[in-house]
Each structure stands twice: as C-alpha cells, then as structure tokens.
Amino acid sequence: MKRPTIHDVAAAAGVSRGTVSRVLNGDRYVSTAARLATERAIAETGYVVNRTARSLVTQRSGSVVMVLSEPHEKIFEDPNYSTSIRTSIRRLAERDLSLVMMIAGDAGDRDRVLRYVKGGHADGVLLLSTHAGDPLVDALHDVHIPVVSLGAVIGRENVIPYAACDERGGAQQMTRYLVEQGRKKIAMITGPMDTPGGIQRLEGFTDVLGRKASKKLIEHGDWTRLSGESAMARLLERSPDIDAVFAASDVMASGALTTLRAAGRRVPEDVALGGFDDSDVAMSTHPALTTVRQPLAEIAERTLSILLDLIDGAEHVPSVALPTQLIVRDST
Amino acid sequence: MKRPTIHDVAAAAGVSRGTVSRVLNGDRYVSTAARLATERAIAETGYVVNRTARSLVTQRSGSVVMVLSEPHEKIFEDPNYSTSIRTSIRRLAERDLSLVMMIAGDAGDRDRVLRYVKGGHADGVLLLSTHAGDPLVDALHDVHIPVVSLGAVIGRENVIPYAACDERGGAQQMTRYLVEQGRKKIAMITGPMDTPGGIQRLEGFTDVLGRKASKKLIEHGDWTRLSGESAMARLLERSPDIDAVFAASDVMASGALTTLRAAGRRVPEDVALGGFDDSDVAMSTHPALTTVRQPLAEIAERTLSILLDLIDGAEHVPSVALPTQLIVRDST
DNA sequence: TTGAAAGCGCTAACAC
DNA sequence: GTGTTAGCGCTTTCAA
Numbered sequence: 001m002k003r004p005t006i007h008d009v010a011a012a013a014g015v016s017r018g019t020v021s022r023v024l025n026g027d028r029y030v031s032t033a034a035r036l037a038t039e040r041a042i043a044e045t046g047y048v049v050n051r052t053a054r055s056l057v058t059q060r061s062g063s064v065v066m067v068l069s070e071p072h073e074k075i076f077e078d079p080n081y082s083t084s085i086r087t088s089i090r091r092l093a094e095r096d097l098s099l100v101m102m103i104a105g106d107a108g109d110r111d112r113v114l115r116y117v118k119g120g121h122a123d124g125v126l127l128l129s130t131h132a133g134d135p136l137v138d139a140l141h142d143v144h145i146p147v148v149s150l151g152a153v154i155g156r157e158n159v160i161p162y163a164a165c166d167e168r169g170g171a172q173q174m175t176r177y178l179v180e181q182g183r184k185k186i187a188m189i190t191g192p193m194d195t196p197g198g199i200q201r202l203e204g205f206t207d208v209l210g211r212k213a214s215k216k217l218i219e220h221g222d223w224t225r226l227s228g229e230s231a232m233a234r235l236l237e238r239s240p241d242i243d244a245v246f247a248a249s250d251v252m253a254s255g256a257l258t259t260l261r262a263a264g265r266r267v268p269e270d271v272a273l274g275g276f277d278d279s280d281v282a283m284s285t286h287p288a289l290t291t292v293r294q295p296l297a298e299i300a301e302r303t304l305s306i307l308l309d310l311i312d313g314a315e316h317v318p319s320v321a322l323p324t325q326l327i328v329r330d331s332t
Numbered sequence: 333m334k335r336p337t338i339h340d341v342a343a344a345a346g347v348s349r350g351t352v353s354r355v356l357n358g359d360r361y362v363s364t365a366a367r368l369a370t371e372r373a374i375a376e377t378g379y380v381v382n383r384t385a386r387s388l389v390t391q392r393s394g395s396v397v398m399v400l401s402e403p404h405e406k407i408f409e410d411p412n413y414s415t416s417i418r419t420s421i422r423r424l425a426e427r428d429l430s431l432v433m434m435i436a437g438d439a440g441d442r443d444r445v446l447r448y449v450k451g452g453h454a455d456g457v458l459l460l461s462t463h464a465g466d467p468l469v470d471a472l473h474d475v476h477i478p479v480v481s482l483g484a485v486i487g488r489e490n491v492i493p494y495a496a497c498d499e500r501g502g503a504q505q506m507t508r509y510l511v512e513q514g515r516k517k518i519a520m521i522t523g524p525m526d527t528p529g530g531i532q533r534l535e536g537f538t539d540v541l542g543r544k545a546s547k548k549l550i551e552h553g554d555w556t557r558l559s560g561e562s563a564m565a566r567l568l569e570r571s572p573d574i575d576a577v578f579a580a581s582d583v584m585a586s587g588a589l590t591t592l593r594a595a596g597r598r599v600p601e602d603v604a605l606g607g608f609d610d611s612d613v614a615m616s617t618h619p620a621l622t623t624v625r626q627p628l629a630e631i632a633e634r635t636l637s638i639l640l641d642l643i644d645g646a647e648h649v650p651s652v653a654l655p656t657q658l659i660v661r662d663s664t
Numbered sequence: 665t666t667g668a669a670a671g672c673g674c675t676a677a678c679a680c
Numbered sequence: 681g682t683g684t685t686a687g688c689g690c691t692t693t694c695a696a
C-alpha cells in the first residue's frame with residue numbers, strides 16, 4: 001500500500017487536513033477531541049510526515065551541511081574529526097535536523113556546496129578545518145545563511161562565529177613547561193600557517209620563548225605523521241643540539257618520534273617531546289606523549305549551540321575559546 | 333531579491349516552464365535555439381534548481397543515508413571509518429547525491445533512522461559496522477529500499493549485499509606467516525564476536541592452527557586500544573610462554589604492545605605481534621606493526637557501486653570479498 | 665476552533 | 681518540439 005498522507009489521516013480522524021497539520025505542528029488552536037482523534041488516526045495509519053513536502057512550503061530544509069575543507073586525501077587523517085562528527089550528529093538529531101556531509105577540497109567541490117546551499121537545502125552550515133583565504137567562506141556568508149566554524153577561520157574571526165580551544169594559551173602551557181623542565185634549546189614543528197592551530201600555537205610558543213624562538217628552530221608541517229617525520233629531520237640537521245621539540249599535534253609528534261629514534265636520540269633523556277590534542281595516538285606511542293588536551297567534545301557542543309542559536313534567529317552569537325590542559329606523560 | 337524559479341528562467345528565455353524543465357533534465361526533445369536561450373537565461377538569473385520541489389514530484393530524495401551502528405562512544409575510534417566516509421561522499425557527489433549521516437546506537441536512534449527512511453528521505457542506505465542481530469537491518473529491508481553494507485552483516489549475508497576484504501583469508505595469511513617464522517605458541521585477540529571481522533578473522537586463525545588454537549590462547553576485544561591491553565594481560569597471565577600474538581586490529585595490537593612492554597617482553601624477540609588493517613597506527617608504534625592490509629578505499633568504492641546499481645534498479649547485485657596483503661614490518 | 669483553498673517549485677503527461 | 685496543466689504532500693491564511 002502507498003504511504004499514508006495527511007489526507008488519509010484527516011479522513012480516518014474525520015477532520016480536515018488543516019487540523020491534522022495543526023496537531024502535527026503543535027498549534028494551540030485545536031480542540032482536545034480533534035487532537036485525540038487525529039493522534040489515533042496517525043497511529044492507526046502509521047503516518048510519517050513527508051519532510052520534503054513540508055520543506056517546500058516552510059522553506060526550511062531540516063538539515064545542516066558539514067563542510068570539510070581539507071583537500072581530499074588529508075581529510076580524516078586528523079583523529080580530531082571523529083569527535084566533532086559524532087557530537088554534531090547527536091546534537092542535530094535531538095532537534096530532528098539531519099547532517100549532510102560535503103567535501104570542499106577543490107573549486108568544483110566548493111561550487112557544489114554553494115549550489116546546494118543556494119538551493120535552500122540547508123538551514124545552516126558547519127565549517128570544519130577551513131583554511132585562510134578559502135573563497136567559500138565569503139560566498140557562503142553572502143548567501144545569508146547561518147554559518148559557524150569549528151575552530152576559527154583565519155581572517156574571518158569576526159564574521160564567522162566559532163568555538164575553539166585556547167590555541168595560543170595551550171601552546172604557552174607546553175612551552176613554559178618545557179622551559180621549566182630545564183630544556184634550553186626548544187624547537188617547534190608547527191601546523192600549516194593558514195590554519196588557526198598552525199598560527200596560534202606558534203604564537204604561544206614565541207610568546208614564552210621570545211627571541212629564543214629563532215627561525216632556525218621552527219619548521220612547518222601539514223598535520224600529517226609524515227610531515228612530522230621530515231620536519232624533525234630538517235630540524236635535527238640544522239640544529240643537532242636540540243633538547244626539546246614541541247609538535248603542534250600528536251600525530252606530527254609521533255612522526256617526529258620516529259625520526260628522533262632513527263637518529264639515535266633518546267626521548268625524553270636526550271630530547272623532550274611534546275604534542276598537542278591529546279588524541280588517541282598520544283597513548284599509543286612509546287614513550288606516551290606529554291601533550292596539551294583540548295576539550296574536543298565540548299568544543300563541538302559549543303559550536304553546535306552557536307549554530308542552533310543562529311538558526312533560531314539569533315542575530316549575533318559570540319565565539320568561545322575553551323581552556324586547554326597540560327597532560328604530562330613519559331615523553332618529557 | 334528572491335531566488336529565481338523555473339518560472340523566472342522561462343520568462344527570461346521566452347519559453348515555457350516545461351521547456352526549461354526539459355533542458356534541465358537533458359530531455360532530447362528540445363530545439364537548439366530553445367536550449368541556448370534557456371541556458372543563457374539560467375546563467376543570467378543565477379538559477380539553481382530547487383531539489384525539494386523536484387523531490388516532491390519525482391519521489392526521489394537525492395540523498396543516501398549512512399548508518400553507523402556502533403554504540404555512540406565507540407564510533408570513529410576505528411580509523412577505518414575515515415576512508416569509507418571520504419570515499420562515499422566523493423562517489424555520491426559524482427552522481428549529485430548527498431550523504432546524510434545517522435547514528436543508530438540505541439533503539440531511539442534506530443527508530444529515527446527508520447522514520448527517516450520511511451519518510452522517503454533517502455534513495456538508499458549504506459550500513460557501516462552493523463552487528464549481528466541488529467533489528468534495524470530487517471526493518472530496513474522491509475521498507476524495500478536499496479541497502480548495502482560495508483562489510484558483511486552477520487546472519488544476513490544473503491539478504492544485504494556487501495563489499496569486504498577476505499577476512500578469513502587475511503587472518504590465514506598472518507597466522508601462516510607466524511607459524512613459518514617458527515613461532516610455537518600463538519595467541520589471538522579477536523574482535524567482537526558479532527562482527528564479521530571478529531568471527532572470520534578467528535576462523536582464519538583456527539583454520540591454520542587447527543587444535544593448536546586452544547581456547548586458552550584466545551581472548552576477545554572490542555576493537556579499542558584498551559581492550560587490546562587487557563586482553564593481552566589476560567593472555568599473558570594464563571599462558572606466560574606465548575611467543576606470538578595476532579590481534580584482529582592494529583589498534584588492539586597497539587594496546588597489546590603496551591601490555592607486553594610493561595610485562596618486560598621484547599617485541600619481536602620474545603613475542604611476535606601481528607595486527608590487521610594496516611591503518612595509520614601500524615606505522616606509529618615502535619616497532620612498526622606487521623599487519624594485514626585490507627584495501628579500504630577499494631572496498632568502499634565497491635560498496636558504493638553496489639548501492640548505486642541497486643538505486644539504478646538492479647534486482648540483485650553480488651557481494652564481493654577483496655584480497656588482503658600481508659605487510660611485514662618490525663614487530664614479527 | 666475548524667474547514668476550504670491557495671500555493672511552495674517542479675516534473676511529466678497530454679495536446680497541439 | 682513546445683506550451684499547458686495537473687498534481688507531488690504539506691502549511692497557512694482567510695472565512696466562517
């Protein structure tokens with residue numbers, strides 16, 4: 001049999017389609033009798049609203065797009081995505097909103113996202129890992145749709161609200177700790193310099209070290225394990241007497257660890273190694289990584305809250321930066 | 333200004349809405365003149381089709397749901413998800429289908445998924461990590477919607493088509509290799525026994541070892557690192573003279589490694605350690621893990637192909653099991 | 665408090 | 681080849 005429509009329910013309940021719609025949407029102008037009859041009819045017929053039809057008239061899609069702006073290959077290499085995605089799905093589901101995932105790695109992808117949003121198929125956009133200068137950000141903003149970012153969008157901090165950890169403060173914690181441990185020559189492996197984690201963790205590093213944070217002691221990675229390995233190799237070649245390294249992510253730290261070990265350096269005896277994120281890998285390396293924990297689940301929660309507020313019509317919602325925590329393990 | 337509709341385009345092009353619809357949908361009965369005028373009008377007005385309106389009449393949603401059946405907390409702990417999700421999004425986007433993600437951890441979740449699908453909001457369902465006996469599987473099957481699973485659904489192998497690696501063969505490869513290396517007392521840490529990876533990798537293990545695969549040498553984990561640690565501890569306590577361990581996943585192997593090291597066992601000298609998946613962690617442990625590579629990207633591709641064929645109306649599409657490859661590193 | 669009816673934007677059948 | 685038109689299933693005035 002065909003799927004029952006509001007029409008069938010109305011017939012079964014002996015009321016009009018308008019009334020059925022009213023009880024469906026919790027309108028208060030419905031008599032108890034009509035409501036009861038309708039509810040019974042809904043149960044009997046096994047009726048399920050057709051969101052498509054509803055969307056057509058309400059102009060609301062009932063879904064949110066999550067845009068992953070990382071180039072294809074690297075997406076998800078970062079273990080941090082997991083928590084964010086899980087949290088987003090859950091929070092959205094509570095509001096009966098669904099999560100549509102899109103990748104925006106190249107121009108074609110960005111175009112697809114834009115068409116999708118312009119087509120009115122999303123009530124909000126959740127940006128992940130957006131790099132500075134991404135044209136999609138402004139394009140999206142022009143569409144006048146609620147947009148939020150998990151982690152700041154460099155250069156658009158004031159136009160796209162976000163929730164993030166205190167990147168700079170976290171990096172300061174780690175650097176200060178390394179200094180307090182008596183380390184004299186501390187190097188850093190940063191993330192990409194067009195991401196907040198790349199820029200701000202380096203800022204925190206130089207905040208503490210001042211002029212001791214010389215160019216020679218800084219290398220850039222791209223968050224991958226492999227980039228950590230090679231950055232560490234360059235660092236070691238240039239400054240063999242390094243006695244500490246702060247990698248801007250645990251994954252890169254794990255890469256650096258491989259290089260250090262291959263070079264015959266003992267960790268932490270010869271070189272102390274610090275990571276960032278407190279992701280799963282931090283526990284699986286040997287020695288386990290001293291790292292900076294960022295409250296990922298809470299960041300995701302807050303990001304969603306901002307988006308939902310925006311969708312509910314809030315004009316402007318402030319961004320938030322949550323405190324990090326230094327987790328000392330065996331690598332320092 | 334309001335978003336232009338097919339009506340505006342028709343007016344601008346000087347044709348009827350029907351004609352616009354025809355060029356939009358690639359109908360062949362359109363004169364070149366009309367087509368050109370329409371295309372120009374589309375460009376001029378910045379028109380984007382409203383999929384909602386289209387869905388309402390075509391009864392097609394233009395999206396596919398990916399259902400993650402893992403209990404909430406564990407989702408994504410498995411690094412294998414990443415590749416699957418990425419591949420799915422990409423393949424679907426090529427067909428202009430979008431990917432909606434839903435979690436089905438508890439009864440309420442399953443109900444939501446079912447309502448969504450029954451509501452006609454998905455043209456197909458992609459199952460991930462479904463456990464044996466999951467009631468959602470049969471419920472979904474009853475809805476008569478294309479359903480495919482990434483990895484077999486235990487107990488429903490013949491009703492839900494799937495793509496997977498040759499789980500059993502892969503486990504045989506590893507076990508045989510361990511035997512060939514001269515290991516005498518080989519233990520195994522399996523996955524959950526209601527998943528294909530849990531069951532079939534153990535089968536491969538016993539296939540090779542025969543009665544030497546005694547109960548004493550088998551422990552069950554749940555794919556997490558922690559479960560690998562504790563399973564290893566139980567194994568060691570029961571049989572201190574173990575000289576090899578085959579963990580059904582790299583993540584669990586990395587947990588086992590921690591326990592082995594804490595117990596003073598050298599890997600691989602005292603105990604050889606094999607994993608499964610060839611995920612990122614396999615390279616980040618020390619020593620790097622010997623493991624069984626499963627062609628994740630291809631498995632995901634094939635899964636999507638099956639689903640798309642089904643959506644295109646194919647009656648029955650055969651499941652596939654792709655060959656694995658033994659990757660020898662330093663842990664054996 | 666309720667019913668009737670006008671669309672939301674699009675596709676597809678039909679007539680020309 | 682092309683225009684016209686009848687819905688797809690729902691919400692939301694407008695009257696009553």
